[in-house]
Amino acid sequence: MAAINSVTDLTLDGDIAVITLNSPPVNALSFNVRDGLFEGFKAAIADPKAKAIVLICEGKTFIAGADISEFGGAQKGASLFEVQTMMEDSPKPVIAAIHGTALGGGLEVALVAHYRVAVPSAKCGLPEVNLGLLPGAGGTQRLPRIVGAEKALEMMTSGSHVPAKQCLAMGLVDSLAEEGKLLEGAVAFARKVLEQSMPLKKVRDREVTADPQVFADFRKANARKFRGFLAPEYNIQCIEAACTLPFDEGLKVERKLFMELVTGVQSAAQRYVFFAERQVWKIPGIADDTAIIPVATVGIIGAGTMGGGIAMNFLNVGIPVKIIETKQEALDRGLGVIRKNYENTAKRGRLTLEQVEERMGLLTGSLELEDLADSDLIIEAIFENMAVKKEVFGKLDKIAKAGAILATNTSALNIDEIATATTRPEAVIGLHFFSPANVMRLLEVVRADKTSDSVIATSMQLAKKIGKIAALVGVCPGFVGNRMLFQRQNQAQAMVMEGAMPWDIDRVLYDFGFPMGPFAMSDLAGLDIGWNKDTSKGETIRDRLCELDRRGQKTGAGYYDYDENRNAKPSEITEGIIKEFAAKTGRNQRDISDEEILERTIFPMINEGAKILEEGKAIRPSDIDIVWINGYGWPVYRGGPMFYGDTVGLAKVVERLKHYQSQMGDFFKPSALLEKLAAEGKRFQDMK
Numbered sequence: 001m002a003a004i005n006s007v008t009d010l011t012l013d014g015d016i017a018v019i020t021l022n023s024p025p026v027n028a029l030s031f032n033v034r035d036g037l038f039e040g041f042k043a044a045i046a047d048p049k050a051k052a053i054v055l056i057c058e059g060k061t062f063i064a065g066a067d068i069s070e071f072g073g074a075q076k077g078a079s080l081f082e083v084q085t086m087m088e089d090s091p092k093p094v095i096a097a098i099h100g101t102a103l104g105g106g107l108e109v110a111l112v113a114h115y116r117v118a119v120p121s122a123k124c125g126l127p128e129v130n131l132g133l134l135p136g137a138g139g140t141q142r143l144p145r146i147v148g149a150e151k152a153l154e155m156m157t158s159g160s161h162v163p164a165k166q167c168l169a170m171g172l173v174d175s176l177a178e179e180g181k182l183l184e185g186a187v188a189f190a191r192k193v194l195e196q197s198m199p200l201k202k203v204r205d206r207e208v209t210a211d212p213q214v215f216a217d218f219r220k221a222n223a224r225k226f227r228g229f230l231a232p233e234y235n236i237q238c239i240e241a242a243c244t245l246p247f248d249e250g251l252k253v254e255r256k257l258f259m260e261l262v263t264g265v266q267s268a269a270q271r272y273v274f275f276a277e278r279q280v281w282k283i284p285g286i287a288d289d290t291a292i293i294p295v296a297t298v299g300i301i302g303a304g305t306m307g308g309g310i311a312m313n314f315l316n317v318g319i320p321v322k323i324i325e326t327k328q329e330a331l332d333r334g335l336g337v338i339r340k341n342y343e344n345t346a347k348r349g350r351l352t353l354e355q356v357e358e359r360m361g362l363l364t365g366s367l368e369l370e371d372l373a374d375s376d377l378i379i380e381a382i383f384e385n386m387a388v389k390k391e392v393f394g395k396l397d398k399i400a401k402a403g404a405i406l407a408t409n410t411s412a413l414n415i416d417e418i419a420t421a422t423t424r425p426e427a428v429i430g431l432h433f434f435s436p437a438n439v440m441r442l443l444e445v446v447r448a449d450k451t452s453d454s455v456i457a458t459s460m461q462l463a464k465k466i467g468k469i470a471a472l473v474g475v476c477p478g479f480v481g482n483r484m485l486f487q488r489q490n491q492a493q494a495m496v497m498e499g500a501m502p503w504d505i506d507r508v509l510y511d512f513g514f515p516m517g518p519f520a521m522s523d524l525a526g527l528d529i530g531w532n533k534d535t536s537k538g539e540t541i542r543d544r545l546c547e548l549d550r551r552g553q554k555t556g557a558g559y560y561d562y563d564e565n566r567n568a569k570p571s572e573i574t575e576g577i578i579k580e581f582a583a584k585t586g587r588n589q590r591d592i593s594d595e596e597i598l599e600r601t602i603f604p605m606i607n608e609g610a611k612i613l614e615e616g617k618a619i620r621p622s623d624i625d626i627v628w629i630n631g632y633g634w635p636v637y638r639g640g641p642m643f644y645g646d647t648v649g650l651a652k653v654v655e656r657l658k659h660y661q662s663q664m665g666d667f668f669k670p671s672a673l674l675e676k677l678a679a680e681g682k683r684f685q686d687m688k
């Protein structure tokens, strides 16, 4: 065994050289991995005893791509291009042995090998698009040459990880090795190559063509999904180049577009989000060995939309759920909705009927709170009323077994106060699911004053198990997500009174990248949610719309008018009502620029985020970004509100907030933290 460098070994198995990479956690192509590969291949090619070369990785995976943390830094060591040229031009057959995932630059390394062998559990993919990038090491030119333009379009714009069996069928992998016996399989394959004098196949020598219509159709079919993103379109252009240009010309197109993306703000945002999604699970102050409470059964109080959606999360992963209601009718309705949801999923082919029954078999209903005595986790999901919640928690305190977690799904109420209704506040926590709870990825885990570390750690782990992305937040009105949303809503409403029409505000936020603006959202949800017919405290525009039976999409009209296909049109009636309200309050309506709309809806959110950090209600700025991306449709290519603040520049954010403060008052007053960072020329990302 000869060490090439700290992460690479070169050994001989008879006449087969084996280069082994070992660079945890994922063998990413950091500079010493590239160096090791370069020197390893050089040595193996030079060694007269070696007739063929196998590249294999230790640990849980083959090379998972370029080292994302190295982007933007100075290049050092051998370049990936040099490594690839050395491999591809090797006079001895090179075989890549793949387990785990061969992703991005990792697959691009495998694609310059002459052959690829994988275990059945392995997966291959070019997921660069999810980092706002395209494969920048020849992948855009090589993949289509193997799998054809259509499959390449699908793989590269979705970033999917394709299972080895499918790779074999597509020709991306040449042979499967027995699970757990990759090295033996790859070495045997290398011997076969030698014995049968199989050719040194270079993917670059192959050809690919496609009907131009394929690209036009693909763009059209995915226009909605790709809206706002640069990377999918750039990936498509590279595949077009592969189909129309000689290999080296295609590579030049790839290089140019890759450089544009890697130096741009979208990719910076998406790379930041990649790390933010992993950071969010790390809770300072909670030791790794904190005791985890085994959760084998879950009780849910309330079989409404929220309770039912929450239940499905646990049923989906095989955890039995008992759901409690006060009336048989409500219970039956709730259980029926869950069944219907599963059956609809089955109709779409994403569940089998056996799976539907399996999941429903884990669900029981009851009218007795006492039936939760054996639940390890109890989640209260009833309407937002402090007195009622306290009563429920008081009862639970007597019913629940020792050590059970008592969670509330409140989105608004003070969990510290709810906890006072029990004798075990350390067991009480907020689990704020977002509607629809079986679909939305975000979970705000709300730590109250006395919540124990075990309860927090268990909640985070459970969130991961049910496929959520969880952010740990503190108790404050609206927690993180809704607290910031209030700022945006406040200004959206204010600007409507000042002269911007709802569709102006919606358009600006839609163009920014949100799936829809706040008024379109209200129309979708229904304007009568929380509608209080008692207008003695003053009537709002929304009240008036409801009175006119303009309650949103469901009544064919709300802020907007809708046609029979639910296409929204600006409404003269709404405009008239707004003008009348403005006149009543003596306001002069004026033209409001798109820039002002954007600044007044977004900058107060950034400011509120800073206050949340000051108060310690979120652990780090990137956690806030995770909340907004996963719970509120913030466009991932803008990295979340805090990252966006950084890209605008915090000094500019402060300057604009002060400008509005001088005109409209202290709603816009910059927080101390924001002022401090701006004065020091820092970003939220620089906070330690």
Ligand code: 3H9
Pocket (backbone or CB within 6 Å): 025, 026, 028, 061, 064, 065, 066, 067, 068, 069, 080, 101, 103, 104, 105, 106, 108, 127, 128, 131, 133, 134, 135, 136, 137, 139, 275, 278, 279
């Ligand atoms: C690329 O290749 C560009 C080229 O085309 C062009 C070159 C010129 N770099 O996800 P996990 C860390 S772009 C640096 O929790 P899992 C990760 O942060 C790249 N670090 O594990 C985490 O660190 P920590 C294309 C990376 O088992 C730890 O590894 N490739 C990288 O759930 C464990 O990660 C990709 O986009 C990286 N590339 O999933 C693949 N990857 O423990 C990105 C991971 O400190 N990676 N880390 O928090 C993945 O999709 C998953 O990590 C993987 C493992 C599926 C591999």
